[in-house]
Amino acid sequence: MPEGDSLHRAARRLQALVGERVEAESPHPRGAATGVAEQIDGRRLVSVEAVGKNLLFGFEGGVVLRSHLRMRGRWRVVPRGAPVFGRPWLVLRGAEREAVLWNGPVLELNARATRRLGPDVLAPDPDLDRMRSNLRREPSREIGDALLDQRHVAGIGNMWKVEALWHAGISPWRLVGSLSDEELGNVLDQAVRLMRGSVDGVREPRAIYRRPVCPRCGGRIRSRGQGDANRWSYWCQACQPDAVE
Numbered sequence: 296m297p298e299g300d301s302l303h304r305a306a307r308r309l310q311a312l313v314g315e316r317v318e319a320e321s322p323h324p325r326g327a328a329t330g331v332a333e334q335i336d337g338r339r340l341v342s343v344e345a346v347g348k349n350l351l352f353g354f355e356g357g358v359v360l361r362s363h364l365r366m367r368g369r370w371r372v373v374p375r376g377a378p379v380f381g382r383p384w385l386v387l388r389g390a391e392r393e394a395v396l397w398n399g400p401v402l403e404l405n406a407r408a409t410r411r412l413g414p415d416v417l418a419p420d421p422d423l424d425r426m427r428s429n430l431r432r433e434p435s436r437e438i439g440d441a442l443l444d445q446r447h448v449a450g451i452g453n454m455w456k457v458e459a460l461w462h463a464g465i466s467p468w469r470l471v472g473s474l475s476d477e478e479l480g481n482v483l484d485q486a487v488r489l490m491r492g493s494v495d496g497v498r499e500p501r502a503i504y505r506r507p508v509c510p511r512c513g514g515r516i517r518s519r520g521q522g523d524a525n526r527w528s529y530w531c532q533a534c535q536p537d538a539v540e
């Protein structure tokens with residue numbers, strides 16, 4: 296699933312169409328069934344922003360389009376008239392460029408779903424205190440599972456969860472209630488640092504996500520599913536002990 300940094304990069308690319316009156320069409324039948332294209336066709340695009348794992352397109356007249364990419368969705372910005380193979384869910388055409396959405400299963404003309412989200416980890420001034428407070432509501436939940444709950448912190452996905460916890464030296468199996476404010480703050484700081492670097496084009500190589508050996512101590516990386524969704528966690532038993540010392 297595209298994580299928050301991917302959505303912020305997409306939002307930057309989509310700025311190329313902001314200010315233009317766009318032509319909209321939905322070649323894919325499931326995209327056409329949403330009725331979105333008819334509602335935004337001919338409207339001026341006034342803003343595009345990433346909120347967690349959502350893209351919000353603001354159009355004149357107060358119309359807001361929410362796009363969530365789920366597992367396989369992708370937005371591409373290409374020259375107008377560039378060859379398109381297959382049937383994209385939505386195409387927004389400007390004077391010189393067009394934005395093309397592939398495999399985008401969530402398209403709706405409201406942003407109500409974003410009201411349930413926690414603070415965006417990639418906001419210009421991320422509200423770390425509120426994120427920490429949100430996480431503390433579930434002290435008996437494992438931190439590796441809690442970080443993926445978008446109601447607590449918006450934008451963190453599985454890979455950045457794994458990497459942030461490793462950089463902070465915290466096991467994904469530690470309970471939220473066992474973490475000090477300093478430890479919890481360090482995890483969030485690492486997530487912000489790593490994801491912001493990715494958005495800015497200075498992405499660090501993966502340290503342990505889908506890696507066999509810990510680059511810090513040479514230990515074996517362990518992995519198994521975690522939480523109700525069984526999302527895969529990776530951790531170094533030596534660098535990230537499960538128990539509280």
